Amino acid sequence: xxxxxxxxxxxxxxxxxxxxxxxxxxxxxxxxxxxxxxxxxxxxxxxxxxxxxxxxxxxxxxxxxxxxxxxxxxxxxxxxxxxxxxxxxxxxxxxxxxxxxxxxxxxxxxxxxxxxxxxxxxxxxxxxxxxxxx
Numbered sequence: 001x002x003x004x005x006x007x008x009x010x011x012x013x014x015x016x017x018x019x020x021x022x023x024x025x026x027x028x029x030x031x032x033x034x035x036x037x038x039x040x041x042x043x044x045x046x047x048x049x050x051x052x053x054x055x056x057x058x059x060x061x062x063x064x065x066x067x068x069x070x071x072x073x074x075x076x077x078x079x080x081x082x083x084x085x086x087x088x089x090x091x092x093x094x095x096x097x098x099x100x101x102x103x104x105x106x107x108x109x110x111x112x113x114x115x116x117x118x119x120x121x122x123x124x125x126x127x128x129x130x131x132x133x134x
Contacts, residue, residue: 015117018097021104023113024071026051026064030115038097038120040090054087056094071111076101084121096125 012019012030018038021030031046039046039054046053055063070076087097099118103111 016119018118019115020046020051020054020118021113021115022051024111026067028053029113035118038089038095038118039087045090056086056088059086067114070101070103070114074103074111076103076114084125087118095120096122 013032015032016034018035019030019032020028020035022028028046028049028051031041031043035046036042041049041053051063051067052060066077082098082100084096084098087095089095097118098121099116101114101116104113104115106112
């Protein structure tokens, strides 16, 4: 491994937000420490698994429709824009997370997969909803 790829791996592992990279089939290929802290699955448990591992069942059809459309078109509606969504914790608890997405391409411009950065916003969302309740 080159020094640059070692540095890239260290940065990806140590950033504060969960970083998840999946290939074109939706298989999780990169899972950092923050992803373990957020979702409860260790890298050993998550790597090689399908993204459905952290997608609540009722959101899977919409997720895969968007994922396939992004791979086919080479662009994402939500690219770079934080979006609020739900995710599953290993315990079965549902989280509110804010995610940003990007397509990952090889040097020829071919889409290799997708990367997502996520952070837990459950407390904030629940606090905001409680404040709106009379």
